[in-house]
Amino acid sequence: xxxxxxxxxxxxxxxxxxxxxxxxxxxxxxxxxxxxxxxxxxxxxxxxxxxxxxxxxxxxxxxxxxxxxxxxxxxxxxxxxxxxxxxxxxxxxxxxxxxxxxxxxxxxxxxxxxxxxxxxxxxxxxxxxxxxxxxxxxxxxxxxxxxxxxxxxxxxxxxxxxxxxxxxxxxxxxxxxxxxxxxxxxxxxxxxxxxxxxxxxxxxxxxxxxxxxxxxxxxxxxxxxxxxxxxxxxxxxxxxxxxxxxxxxxxxxxxxxxxxxxxxxxxxxxxxxxxxxxxxxxxxxxxxxxxxxxxxxxxxxxxxxxxxxxxxxxxxxxxxxxxxxxxxxxxxxxxxxxxxxxxxxxxxxxxxxxxxxxxxxxxxxxxxxxxxxxxxxxxxxxxxxxxxxxxxxxxxxxxxxxxxxxxxxxxxxxxxxx
Numbered sequence: 128x129x130x131x132x133x134x135x136x137x138x139x140x141x142x143x144x145x146x147x148x149x150x151x152x153x154x155x156x157x158x159x160x161x162x163x164x165x166x167x168x169x170x171x172x173x174x175x176x177x178x179x180x181x182x183x184x185x186x187x188x189x190x191x192x193x194x195x196x197x198x199x200x201x202x203x204x205x206x207x208x209x210x211x212x213x214x215x216x217x218x219x220x221x222x223x224x225x226x227x228x229x230x231x232x233x234x235x236x237x238x239x240x241x242x243x244x245x246x247x248x249x250x251x252x253x254x255x256x257x258x259x260x261x262x263x264x265x266x267x268x269x270x271x272x273x274x275x276x277x278x279x280x281x282x283x284x285x286x287x288x289x290x291x292x293x294x295x296x297x298x299x300x301x302x303x304x305x306x307x308x309x310x311x312x313x314x315x316x317x318x319x320x321x322x323x324x325x326x327x328x329x330x331x332x333x334x335x336x337x338x339x340x341x342x343x344x345x346x347x348x349x350x351x352x353x354x355x356x357x358x359x360x361x362x363x364x365x366x367x368x369x370x371x372x373x374x375x376x377x378x379x380x381x382x383x384x385x386x387x388x389x390x391x392x393x394x395x396x397x398x399x400x401x402x403x404x405x406x407x408x409x410x411x412x413x414x415x416x417x418x419x420x421x422x423x424x425x426x427x428x429x430x431x432x433x434x435x436x437x438x439x440x441x442x443x444x445x446x447x448x449x450x451x452x453x454x455x456x457x458x459x460x461x462x463x464x465x466x467x468x469x470x471x472x473x474x475x476x477x478x479x480x481x482x483x484x485x486x487x488x489x490x491x492x493x494x495x496x497x498x499x500x501x502x503x504x505x506x507x508x509x510x511x512x513x514x515x516x517x518x519x520x521x522x523x524x525x526x527x528x529x530x531x532x533x534x535x536x537x538x539x540x541x542x543x544x545x
Contacts, residue, residue, distance in 0.1 A: 214254070214343045214352020217246040218335060220442045221315050223422040224411035226335070226358060229328065230425075231436030232539040236277055236328035238361075238440065239321040241265060241296070244313030245337055249352060252344035253310045254301075259348050261306075261341020262298040265318035267326050268334045269294075275329025279363060279484040279502035291332070294324045301341070328361040328438050331471035359441040359468030364449060365487060365501065366407055367508030371432030371534060373400040374512030379531040398513045402431030403456055405509055409437065410450040415463055421450055425542045432534040434488075435542050436503070441468035455509060466505045486529055490537040498530060501537070 220226060221242040229238050245263060247254045254261060270289035274281045296318035301309070308314045316337075320326055336355045343350035372379040375395050382400045385391045406428045410421040427435055441447050451462045486500030487508070512525030 214247065214249045214252070214339060214350055216337055216339060216352050216354025217248045217313070218337055218354045218356040219244040219246070219313050220413065220445060223424065224413050224441070224447060225424065226440040226442070227326070228424050228437055228439040228544055230542050230544055231277065231328075231363060231438045232541045234277055236361075236438060237325040238328070239325050240317055240319060241267070241326070241335070241440070242315060242317045243335065243337065243356075244315050245309065245339075245354065246313045247310045247339075247343075247352060249343060254306070254339060254352065255342050256301075256303065256306050257342030257348045259341070261301045261339055261348075263301065263316055263318075264298045264338045264340075265296040265320075266336040266338065267294040267320070268292070268332075268336065269326070269330040270332045271327065272329045272331050277328070279504075280499070282484040282502065289331075294320055294326045296320050296324060331360055333358045333360055333440070333471075357443060359443045360471045361438045361440055362466070362468045362505070363484070363503045364409075364437045364439065364466070365434050365503040365506040365539075366409065366429070366437075366451070367434040367488070367506065368405045368407075368429035368431055369508040369510035369532075370402045370405065370455075372510070372532065373398070374510055374525040374527045376513075377516075377526055377528075379527045395513060399456070399511055404431070405429050406454040407435070408452040409435075410452075411439070411441075411466075412448050412450055412463065413445055415446070415448050415465065417448075417450070417463060420452060420461070423545055425544055427540060427542045429540060433536060433540050434501075434508070434534075436539040437542070439468075441466075443468055443470050449505065449507075451507065453509060464505075464507065469504055488532040488534055489530060491533060498533070500529075 221244055223242075226243055227238040227241040229236060243265070268291055270291055273289065276282075299316050299318060305314050305316070334355060335358050336353065339350075339352040341350065342348055343352055372381055373385060373395065375385065375391060375398075380388075380391060382402065385395050385400050406426065408420070408423050408426040410423045412421045424437065424439075425435070429435065447466050447468055448463050449466050451464070453460055484502040484504060485506075486502060487506040488501050489498040490501065491497065492499055510525045510527075512527075515523040516526050517523055
């Protein structure tokens with residue numbers, strides 16, 4: 128039988144005072160009565176010879192007390208994890224400003240690649256090449272929008288109860304040129320999300336995490352560095368060739384209508400009313416005063432009345448602009464316009480914030496009578512008119528009632544993303 132003794136009444140503890148800074152324990156050791164008769168006689172003469180054992184109460188005290196072994200282990204383990212996971216990465220937009228872009232004409236709409244700039248900002252420690260090359264892995268976290276429609280006809284939506292889902296890229300091996308720059312400047316990496324890891328376009332609450340595994344400082348091949356950025360939700364940009372119609376006296380007409388209506392033909396005299404192809408080159412930038420075209424996203428010849436739908440993921444902390452270069456009737460023109468990426472997340476809730484999806488043109492429902500609208504977060508198009516309208520800065524534009532803008536084909540053209 129074992130009897131547990133308190134440290135406060137244990138004679139041995141009186142002979143061994145607790146060092147300063149240590150803590151008392153109620154169950155230090157327990158007496159053992161499994162001793163021989165000779166040992167008992169000897170103990171009676173000299174109690175310090177008594178045998179002691181560790182029982183369940185003693186073990187529990189050592190393990191779970193205020194300074195117990197378990198708390199020490201947890202603390203030391205946390206410190207060890209903090210040491211190996213101490214690295215910090217900075218994530219920023221790539222050179223072409225957009226993290227990912229996809230062709231909205233392809234259903235299901237999804238992103239199979241994402242490009243980001245990554246920089247090591249761990250204080251006083253460098254990411255370097257060890258005996259093995261380090262790797263970077265990107266992780267996209269998001270909520271699926273159950274009410275999403277590829278043409279945005281169901282927006283705005285609310286999806287606060289959806290669980291988070293994750294898409295994980297294939298690891299990217301860092302090459303020697305990237306090792307030379309990742310510690311001093313943002314370095315561009317493209318992450319492969321193809322296959323089952325594709326990121327859907329119908330999502331909210333999107334964040335991007337990049338994880339480095341390799342050599343950091345003196346830790347060879349086993350250190351980890353992490354960075355995270357809050358990105359925009361997929362944002363729809365629609366670009367139109369509006370030359371299928373002509374704005375005359377602020378109303379839309381086809382060239383056929385104008386030619387075959389004498390009063391309209393007289394008013395339109397001298398104007399270019401015929402439809403024509405337009406070549407659009409699209410890029411994105413963070414500089415509204417850029418004089419040189421950024422890396423292009425796509426270039427496409429749009430026939431009259433046709434449009435392209437691009438869906439992009441952007442940085443929500445930086446200014447974003449779309450660059451348009453177009454060629455029409457032998458003329459080359461260039462414009463930069465501000466865009467506001469969609470952010471569907473605030474204070475833990477999911478809701479559609481500005482800019483809301485807005486109509487730009489209409490299309491007729493299958494009954495040929497009911498008008499339905501095209502929706503997008505940003506839209507632009509080229510249209511000729513007589514007379515033009517001037518804005519506050521003296522820039523000309525063409526105006527017309529939205530309900531009159533019915534194109535012949537509502538299907539977006541297919542584009543190739545660079």
